[in-house]
Amino acid sequence: MLKFENKLEMLREQLGFVLEDALLEEMAQVAKIRETSTDEVVVNVGDHLQMIPIVIEGSIKISRENKDGDELLLYYIEGGDTCAMSLQCCTRKIDSQIKATSMEPSLLLMFPTEYMERWLDQFKTWRQFILDSYHTRMLELMESIDAIAFMNLDQRLLKYLSDQAKILGSLEIHLTHQQVADDLHSSRVVISRLLKQLETKGEIKLLRNKIILNRF
């Protein structure tokens, strides 16, 4: 299973071109490895984080969730990414506003929150990394707002399927209609009907627990 010899190698592979070596070495010393399985919830709304994750392998989806359990997918986090939202949670000691769910078996490195802030003063590459992270998250957030505000549900659905396929690297998507509906904050019946339309149009093929896309 272990593709990497050690934590330092993991970090070099994902962040070697971004962060300076002195920092990587310190990170390797304080990091804890966490392996997650498909659909495992990594962070819940309201959680108080002690550790901040950086994704080494795999992918995590970030979504909003209200008290009733209604969800809405915001964006995805992949190799070398961290969740900027979680930084606020550690420095300001506030609870998480988002939910993070593992989309596939993934490998994360967890860092104690106290280091994150210190590194901000100590390493300018870390500072840049965090600022970049905020920036890309912001862009992704805007993209998802665009989708909700300006796209019809059928277009949004197609984009969702295509994103999903790209991230998981397969045109076969192993999701139920209900799961899709949850991510898009729609209802199962509506999603089933739209998927049926897409199948009739020849864009996809439908099987139980599986959706096969013709192209990305």
Next chain:
DNA sequence: ACATTAAGTGATT
């Protein structure tokens, strides 16, 4: 064979 869960359908708002 039976129970459970996923997906399809028509009607209504």
Next chain:
DNA sequence: AATCACTTAATGT
């Protein structure tokens, strides 16, 4: 586009 009520199909025990 959402919800209800119901049917049909696929799967697990």
